[in-house]
Amino acid sequence: MKLEMKDAPGQLVAALKPISDVGGNIIAVIHQRDPGSDSDTLSVQIVLELPKGKLGDLVTILKEQGVHIQRIGEERLLYRRTVILIGHLMHTDLSDTVERIDSTGFAEVSQLSMSMPAINERSSSRLTIKSVTKDDMEKAISILRSVASEKDLLLIEPLEEIV
Amino acid sequence: MKVAIIGMGSVGRGVAEMIAQKRLGITVTGIADSKGGRIDPDGIDLFGVLEKKQKTGSCGNKKISASDVVRKADYDALVEVTPTNASTGEPGLGYIRQAIGRKKHVVTSNKGPIALAYKDLTERAKKNGVALRHEATVGGAIPVFHTIEHGLAGNEILAIFGVLNGTCNFILTRMADEGLTYEQALLEAREMGYAEADPTYDVQGIDAAIKLVILANTIWGNGVTLNDVNRTGIELLTPDALHLAEEEDCTIRLIAEAIPKKGLLRVSPRIIEKNHPLVVEGTLNAITIETDMAKAITLIGKGAGSVETASAVIGDLLYIRDRYVECA
Numbered sequence: 001m002k003l004e005m006k007d008a009p010g011q012l013v014a015a016l017k018p019i020s021d022v023g024g025n026i027i028a029v030i031h032q033r034d035p036g037s038d039s040d041t042l043s044v045q046i047v048l049e050l051p052k053g054k055l056g057d058l059v060t061i062l063k064e065q066g067v068h069i070q071r072i073g074e075e076r077l078l079y080r081r082t083v084i085l086i087g088h089l090m091h092t093d094l095s096d097t098v099e100r101i102d103s104t105g106f107a108e109v110s111q112l113s114m115s116m117p118a119i120n121e122r123s124s125s126r127l128t129i130k131s132v133t134k135d136d137m138e139k140a141i142s143i144l145r146s147v148a149s150e151k152d153l154l155l156i157e158p159l160e161e162i163v
Numbered sequence: 164m165k166v167a168i169i170g171m172g173s174v175g176r177g178v179a180e181m182i183a184q185k186r187l188g189i190t191v192t193g194i195a196d197s198k199g200g201r202i203d204p205d206g207i208d209l210f211g212v213l214e215k216k217q218k219t220g221s222c223g224n225k226k227i228s229a230s231d232v233v234r235k236a237d238y239d240a241l242v243e244v245t246p247t248n249a250s251t252g253e254p255g256l257g258y259i260r261q262a263i264g265r266k267k268h269v270v271t272s273n274k275g276p277i278a279l280a281y282k283d284l285t286e287r288a289k290k291n292g293v294a295l296r297h298e299a300t301v302g303g304a305i306p307v308f309h310t311i312e313h314g315l316a317g318n319e320i321l322a323i324f325g326v327l328n329g330t331c332n333f334i335l336t337r338m339a340d341e342g343l344t345y346e347q348a349l350l351e352a353r354e355m356g357y358a359e360a361d362p363t364y365d366v367q368g369i370d371a372a373i374k375l376v377i378l379a380n381t382i383w384g385n386g387v388t389l390n391d392v393n394r395t396g397i398e399l400l401t402p403d404a405l406h407l408a409e410e411e412d413c414t415i416r417l418i419a420e421a422i423p424k425k426g427l428l429r430v431s432p433r434i435i436e437k438n439h440p441l442v443v444e445g446t447l448n449a450i451t452i453e454t455d456m457a458k459a460i461t462l463i464g465k466g467a468g469s470v471e472t473a474s475a476v477i478g479d480l481l482y483i484r485d486r487y488v489e490c491a
Contacts, residue, residue, distance in 0.1 A: 115407065124403035159324070159433040
């Protein structure tokens with residue numbers, strides 16, 4: 001996000017503090033003084049990670065602090081996981097399978113590779129799923145598990161060793 | 164130390180051979196298979212027994228049963244290596260109970276009794292002041308329980324991940340390396356003697372799940388059973404799926420995992436990076452133990468085989484001798 005604030009001592013700290021207050025994580029702060037601009041405001045670009053749904057809170061707090069938000073960039077999907085599905089993928093409506101993930105709004109299928117042997121034989125496909133947070137990824141995988149079980153597909157998940 | 168050996172299959176023969184060859188200070192005073200047995204308080208000639216078993220298919224006298232040996236022979240530890248029955252645990256379970264009842268130590272490679280009655284058996288053993296050890300039940304030659312109990316003493320075990328079935332690992336290795344179909348790889352496994360005529364127990368992940376239950380009960384004492392394991396086998400895997408994994412520098416392996424904090428107990432084919440330590444070739448087994456202090460430790464070794472499994476049984480026997488018998 002790109003912020004604009006008064007160029008006075010303590011202002012930058014005042015703008016950054018709320019980010020940690022809402023549980024966010026600052027990845028980068030880019031602070032470039034534009035020589036041509038008038039000198040009483042300061043523009044700062046911040047790249048940050050926020051827990052799901054906390055963006056609204058942050059915007060409210062920043063406004064209260066008198067910080068002007070010039071622009072909020074796109075939310076980027078940070079988590080990526082690859083799974084393989086085996087079964088009658090076309091007969092069980094592959095686009096619906098993908099849509100079940102895409103329609104969540106918090107995760108999406110970003111890549112799909114598929115092999116299709118003879119008709120009536122089981123096909124295999126590799127799906128890469130992206131999500132904003134790890135929790136969202138867990139939810140997306142759990143949706144995929146129930147879709148796989150409902151459509152009688154074999155879902156092969158990656159081994160995650162985070163305990 | 165005096166021992167009695169019940170069961171003269173692959174493991175029993177391996178144990179007898181190694182005791183005969185290696186001067187381990189172990190005397191066998193009783194031996195039996197399903198057809199008959201021998202008792203000799205002065206020590207049985209094991210080379211003679213092995214030869215007789217090979218020639219006649221039986222190791223002793225028809226009038227002396229395995230149960231007679233368990234109940235009457237004079238021994239410090241019973242080596243119970245009869246075939247696994249996953250639903251009743253018998254006849255091994257009965258022999259183990261009888262031996263513990265006589266205040267004898269027990270070493271077993273039999274998964275059935277340990278998976279079905281671990282809590283009951285360990286309580287009986289504790290009450291009677293004897294040891295019950297079962298290193299050979301999981302991972303063949305791999306000393307996983309010794310590692311956890313001694314090498315990792317004081318650690319909290321957070322999770323276990325394992326490749327616990329050599330047959331499945333062989334099939335998956337062949338499918339990945341040669342592009343074989345599941346059916347072709349299974350056929351090859353049978354020809355090589357790695358798969359039974361009825362491979363259900365292996366390929367549906369039941370064998371791996373039983374070993375996972377044994378690991379979980381031994382490590383956490385959580386009383387889980389085979390029914391608590393979320394289980395998927397490898398029968399429906401396609402060479403295409405392995406190829407798709409390969410494109411991402413990954414492969415597919417049947418992984419058993421237990422993470423008590425997440426309530427997770429699962430055996431399933433998983434996508435795993437090819438350079439991961441659990442990715443072993445052919446019939447090898449591998450077990451990763453995650454702990455609070457040591458972090459991850461992976462053990463790799465032969466998951467089956469006569470002498471390999473005998474190594475685990477003999478390791479248990481010598482542990483019992485050093486810990487209990489000599490100072491008694």
